[in-house]
Amino acid sequence: MTSQQSNIFSEMTQEIFSCEEGLMLESGEHLPHFQLSYTTQGQLNPDQDNVVWVLHALTGDANAHEWWSGLIGEDKFFDPSKYFIVCANLLGSCYGSTQPLSINPKTGEPYYYDFPNLTTRDLAASFDLLRQYLGLGKIHTLIGGSLGGQVALEWAYTLQRRLKHAIIVASNAKASPWIIGFNESQRMAIESDSTWGQRSTDAGKRGLEAARAIGMLSYRHPQTFIHSQSDTEEKRDNFRISSYLRYQGKKLANRFNAFSYWVLSKAMDSHDVGRGRGGTVKALSQIPCKVLAVGVDSDVLFTSEESRFISRNVPNGNYREIHSIYGHDAFLIEFEQLNYILTSFFLENIN
Ligand SMILES: CC(=O)SCCNC(=O)CCNC(=O)[C@H](O)C(C)(C)COP(=O)(O)OP(=O)(O)OC[C@H]1O[C@@H](n2cnc3c(N)ncnc32)[C@H](O)[C@@H]1OP(=O)(O)O
Numbered sequence: 001m002t003s004q005q006s007n008i009f010s011e012m013t014q015e016i017f018s019c020e021e022g023l024m025l026e027s028g029e030h031l032p033h034f035q036l037s038y039t040t041q042g043q044l045n046p047d048q049d050n051v052v053w054v055l056h057a058l059t060g061d062a063n064a065h066e067w068w069s070g071l072i073g074e075d076k077f078f079d080p081s082k083y084f085i086v087c088a089n090l091l092g093s094c095y096g097s098t099q100p101l102s103i104n105p106k107t108g109e110p111y112y113y114d115f116p117n118l119t120t121r122d123l124a125a126s127f128d129l130l131r132q133y134l135g136l137g138k139i140h141t142l143i144g145g146s147l148g149g150q151v152a153l154e155w156a157y158t159l160q161r162r163l164k165h166a167i168i169v170a171s172n173a174k175a176s177p178w179i180i181g182f183n184e185s186q187r188m189a190i191e192s193d194s195t196w197g198q199r200s201t202d203a204g205k206r207g208l209e210a211a212r213a214i215g216m217l218s219y220r221h222p223q224t225f226i227h228s229q230s231d232t233e234e235k236r237d238n239f240r241i242s243s244y245l246r247y248q249g250k251k252l253a254n255r256f257n258a259f260s261y262w263v264l265s266k267a268m269d270s271h272d273v274g275r276g277r278g279g280t281v282k283a284l285s286q287i288p289c290k291v292l293a294v295g296v297d298s299d300v301l302f303t304s305e306e307s308r309f310i311s312r313n314v315p316n317g318n319y320r321e322i323h324s325i326y327g328h329d330a331f332l333i334e335f336e337q338l339n340y341i342l343t344s345f346f347l348e349n350i351n
């Protein structure tokens, strides 16, 4: 392949999908109009059977080749010279898609607190409208971690035989009380901010910093911080972990907003692939594609048992495990293990 050809293949486009018809939400509310920002990389092949759709996590965006750089890109496992790679920013997120700071067409003002509650099923439905807009009749692989894995599983249920593989990383089929509890405590932190309730872009920003600090503890493991944030024995105050969490809080609050955080954490809580479908086990049994559930042995948020549960209850289930001190965020770090797991899964499932 010439360098010119490889440039064509690796060209990444940033696009906006504008959905005038809007979306009927699980709550019964109708979102009148919405947009999704998305990226594509690579080319759709003549058989249209090389689509890989990547779904991001809570604070992610549509640039999967950045935050999953170890898996996506030239000479990586999902190489745009082989695949047509799509990644869209979740509805409610602040990286180009319709979100609480977007203008409410009914009022001409930002939605703020009036933005509707979304479920993972709504998020999957919004992506399916983009799939249809792109004219993609089938998808080779869905891959997503954490919240992205929850939405991928919902979408695998509705895609049915349009989908060949679903790779669900550090995620679950139904939100546990433990996860909901962590999200509720983070929303309490946002609510404790005296600016929360104001109709302004930065409302709840300090509270979001505290929420992120709580979140970071759930995304890691005690060993993570023993390894990276231990102090000398003389220290009696101002510990490294304290400044790390405060730093991470400010880092997120400067790139995200409390409204999107609130909406997406509520979507995580809502997740149950079995709701209205006879329960979680029944719904999983009705997902026909090949499913690879990847757990992390040190994940205290989305436990490895929740990934095993998925693999045990879908008809074509496989389980693999990442061994890491990084806990839940290992899905964003342990690229060597992820590449090995993906390689062995696809070798065993060539057809
Ligand atoms: C828009 C998006 O794409 S986001 C998509 C979803 N991705 C994310 O949430 C972020 C993905 N990345 C991460 O979560 C992390 O960077 C990981 C998991 C990949 C790597 O974790 P770590 O190796 O611990 O790095 P982590 O980013 O947590 O911390 C390092 C940062 O903390 C700082 N830091 C480390 N220790 C301390 C401390 N004691 N006090 C203050 N700051 C500290 C470092 O200087 C570094 O700062 P920088 O980010 O400005 O370079």
Ligand SMILES: N[C@@H](CCO)C(=O)O
Residues within 6 Å of the ligand: 057, 058, 059, 060, 146, 147, 219, 329
């Ligand atoms: N740390 C990642 C994963 C959270 O589930 C994020 O902030 O999106």
